[in-house]
Amino acid sequence: MVAEIKRQPAPEGFSPLELIRNEIETERIEDIPLSDVVTDFAIVDSNHAYELGRSISKKRGQLSPILVRVREEDGKVVYDVMDGFHRAEGMRNIGAETIKATVVYGCSDEEMFDLRILAASSVKAVQYARMADWMTRAFETTEWPKKGVTVAQAFGLTFSDSKRTRLDLNSEDLVQIKTWVTEKCDRWGKSVASTYLDLLVVSNADPQLVKQVRVSGGGKDREGKITPKRLKAVVLKYPGEENFGAQNAVLKFAAKHRLYEKEITALIDRVSRYIESGMSEEDVNAILSKVKLKTLAQDEQQKAKTQTKELGLKAPQIEPGDEEEDDSEEGYDVGEPDDQELAQMEITSVDDDDPEAGFAESGAPLDFAGHGSLVPIHSPHENGYKKHLIAGGTVSLVTGGAEDSESLKRENRALREALKSREAGTTGGWWESANFLNSDERVVMCALFTESLDVEQVANKHGLTPKRIGVLLSSSLTKKALIKQREKNAQISQEMKDKIVRKK
Structure with a gap:
């Protein structure tokens, strides 16, 4: 998805610096130096970038321009990518010196993050990690972080009419925060509730793990990825910085062995009595190394059989394939009406x-x-x-x-x-x-x-x-x-x- 923007046609004969310094809001297609293109904060799927680079290196070359925001930094023109991170990295991979771009002049930081979030659904594999970062940084452009309010707290305030005594906020601040949250979610195509839950998970997860989150292609896609579903399953059980060691160990173990959510739950149930807050990743790995993988699913089935037998109830019949889980159900594809309706x-x-x-x-x-x-x-x-x-x-x-x-x-x-x-x-x-x-x-x-x-x-x-x-x-x-x-x-x-x- 390409984010839509509306700017007046660029006046002829103006250099990028002249347009910036005259605060002219416009856009135009330019060939810009890749050395001046900033993608430092982007989360990129290296395989996808490599394939795009190979495609661009062929006869037809680059067909679609990337979208960038231009700004001046220490007297030099710098371009922040808003859409097209993988194309930019792909061009770098093939040794290109310039890249075709739609350059937006007069774009604020807040608008840039909005456009990045809107465009994030173009690459489903990395959208969760990108949006979690950009939603947080979009909030950081406001005045409320200076008052000690986090983005997760801001979203939480939209569900309560009571003033939060621990926050340095007056009634006007509360109204403005709630308005900001609802307007942003409308703009981003996300429900407030689902976004709040995502931010709660992200705020309690190791930031390095969040950057590694990738959405899989469906129930039979058992690649060794840290998916949103796997991240939630682990972080909700081991929240906070003191549990980063456990988060890393359990998630890497789950990804390596391609465990589904219920298998992760069974794993956590089995080892939780041995894992304590503050444990290092190495200590947790030592505990996980003793787990017999083949018995995880059996644990859940046996537990259910035992419980139903004690109650004198009939155990359900599990159809072949029921153990498959579909990570595509997570609902992180921005702009999908079904996902929004489901969350609502x-x-x-x-x-x-x-x-x-x-x-x-x-x-x-x-x-x-x-x-x-x-x-x-x-x-x-x-x-x-x-x-x-x-x-x-x-x-x-x-x-x-x-x-x-x-x-x-x-x-x-x-x-x-x-x-x-x-x-x-x-x-x-x-x-x-x-x-x-x-x-x-x-x-x-x-x-x-x-x-x-x-x-x-x-x-x-x-x-x-x-x-x-x-x-x-x-x-x-x-x-x-x-x-x-x-x-x-x-x-x-x-x-x-x-x-x-x-x-x-």
Whole structure:
């Protein structure tokens, strides 16, 4: 996709420096020196750049000009690429000295980042890493980072009407930030909710890992890539700088062995008791080296069989190919209406057509020691009953089928629900008065969503590890969804009883 811009035709006879210094807003096609083209901050797929270079070196040469913003730096003309990073690198690879470009004059930093984000979908393989970087840097062109507001916090503010006491913001600032976020998402073709979730992952991930993220071509594309789905699965379990070692080790292990998301979840479940915050990548690698890969999928299947057997329920039949996962479902292709509609639907409520929607698991081993007795809650299901075991800060879901292979998606859905939900007629979020949360869960929810603290700040303030914060967040969201579903089930049951009475 080529970003569209509108500029007046360039006046004749003006040099680039004259146009810049006269602040003339225009554009024109020029042959510019590659030595003056800046791509330092771009994330480039080297294989794609190589293939483009080979194609350009043939008879027809460069067919499409790249798009650049021109500026003056120390008296010299410099060109920042907005679209065409791979073409520029491809031309460098074949030893070209100049490149054909549409040169935009009078383009601000903010407009440049907007145009880069719009153009990022032209190369699907690197769009996630590019957009995460450019969205952050677009926000850095505003005044709010000087007030201590991060881009993730800015997006989080759009879901709450309460003023964040920990941020140096007045009511006018809040309105302006919310307006900036919504206008930018409209401009970028992204939903606020999905962008916020992406930024939360990126803000807790090793920046070097984010740069390596590549979107795969689909369910059968099992190349050893760090995909958005793999990144989320790992970072949500090991968030923050103190877990960069674990993130690198687990992600590289998953990419090397081409593990799908549910296999990564099984891997994390198996090793999480041995991995602690602050561990080096080498220490985590030593733990991972003892994992028997062939048994990962078997672990999940055996666990499901054991649980269903204990409940006297029939285990589901897994069709051949069900283990395949499609990384193309991630929805990072900017401008795709289906992705935007899906994100919008997911934020509104727990899916009324899906009885399992909104029920998420923490993904960490459940330790009920010290939490008192388990409280079982049963809800009707077409294949029997679901049994939800609640114990303090954790929730386990046992169903008439295999353990949910879409737990991460459901956790994200529950998070969107929590962000959007507000108590009717009140100024606070539901977590401030919910009687089903324990004290630790309420502390974490209030810190994250009322005070707008990031994970590191919550950890420092309350003496919790990021991993514990993640577990408490997950259990809070799951309990909220569980209560909502139970209320819905009660309503359905009552309607059925009323219907039977009327028939009699």
